[in-house]
Amino acid sequence: MPEKKLPRPAGTGRKRPAAARLRLGVQLGWSALTNGYLAGFVQGKIYTGPAKSLCVPGLNCYSCPGALGACPLGALQATVGSAGYQMAFYAVGFLMAVGAVLGRFVCGFLCPFGLVQDLLYRIPLPGKKKKGKLLPGDRVLRKARYVLLVVFCLLLPMAAVDVVGQGSPWFCQYVCPSGTLLGSVPLLTANAALRSAIGPLWVWKMALMAVLLALGTLYYRPFCRYLCPLGAVYGLFNPVSLYKIRVDEAACIRCGRCRAICGFDIPVWQRPNSPECIRCGRCVEACPTGALRMGFSVHRRPTRYDLAP
Amino acid sequence: MSARGKNLAAAGLLALGLGMMALGLWRGEATVVWRKAAQICLECIGLA
CATH class of the missing domain: 3.30.70.20 (Alpha-Beta Plaits)
Structure with a gap:
């Protein structure tokens, strides 16, 4: 008896399936909605209204000119590094509540930097399909996001403080490519005064961002897989999230x-x-x-x- | 863990998260977040 032939599954043909189009629509719509302060892009300023005290679920730099909300990782570092607080109940509670309901759905649908990487990966490059899907050393590299979460987002902002007890947002300062791409690039493009302050740290952040974006054309979302502390947090909830x-x-x-x-x-x-x-x-x-x-x-x-x- | 157990765990974590958010709001943490987010974060854009 001949084996029953399975129908061609969606997602394997040339035409992008409806679910993928829907996901792209949600990503674009959410990114536009949460970065809707258009005047900021023109004037080289940021939104300063009360909504900035509310966190958005994705890695959305609050120094993006259009940002209407706060990045939860930035909020976490700002609170634990703030003199007199040390524990960030608001940001941790937000991450826990969102993680319990959605898990890493946030990464797939509600993260502007995830959207950027998705679009980059669509660029057809020769030889792309012949190489492996994952970077060499994947098993070790993918633990880096947990190290960044604990060391750069919690320990260093809490422990390395100045004379008034104020810590720095180490992850934002030295790593975050979302802040560089969505914050630094548009702000500095429109604001000459900020451009005059460019120094070695900016060069480092631009170089890191360029490497990650270049890798993103060859590998699927390398920042999400290896470096994103927000993805590390939400990933912990994946096994139980609703x-x-x-x-x-x-x-x-x-x-x-x-x-x-x-x-x-x-x-x-x-x-x-x-x-x-x-x-x-x-x-x-x-x-x-x-x-x-x-x-x-x-x-x-x-x-x-x-x-x- | 069964599917029901996982759903209960998620519900418990959601309740705990909401409780922590309420505690954070009571402590004034949202103001700390706003103060940081409503100014250009020079660290975030690589200028400090």
Whole structure:
């Protein structure tokens, strides 16, 4: 008896599937909504209204001229480094609440710097498909984001303080490429006074950003996978977050298409809620039997496999 | 852990997170965040 031919899964053809278009729409819409202070881009200034005390979920520099909210990592460092506070209940509570509900869905849908990397990875470059998906030394490198979280976002801002007890936001200062791209570039473009203050630190941050953006054309979201402390936090919540991927064991045929299409090479049928997963949903689209389900609901949808003749 | 257990854990973490946010607001941490976010962060843009 001939084997039943599976229908071609979505996400493997030339046309981008509806879910991917929807995700891009959400990314663009959210980034525009939370960076909607257009006057800032023209005048080289930032928004200073009361909304700036509210955190947004993604890595969105509050010195982006359009930013209407605060970056949660910046908020964390500002509070733990502030004399008289040391503990950041507001920022940590925000990260915990968002992580418990969404996990790294934030990375896949609500992060402007994630959107930038997604767009960069679309650039067709020769030889791109022949190389591996992950950087050499991936197993070690991907622990760097936890080191950056603990050392640069917590310990150094708390411990390395000036004479009045004020710490610096070490991650923002020495690493964050989102601040460089979304804050520094547009602000300095429109503000001559700021341009006159350019020094070695700015050169370092621009060089780091350039390297990460260049890598982003070859590898899928290298900053998210290796360096982002915000992704590290949300990733810890992935196994329990209310928004998750579920595998229907009965329907899964372990064909490996989910892993093949995953930018991070995750064997989704084995580790659907891996801390690396950013919930982009490409695996769900690619699954030929509909065994993968992503969302808040536990119900299994009718599958293409069920409907195949 | 069962699916129900994970959902309960998530609900507990959500409640804890919201409680911590409330505590932070009571301590005036939102003002600290606003003071930082409403000025150009020279560290963030690589100028300090």
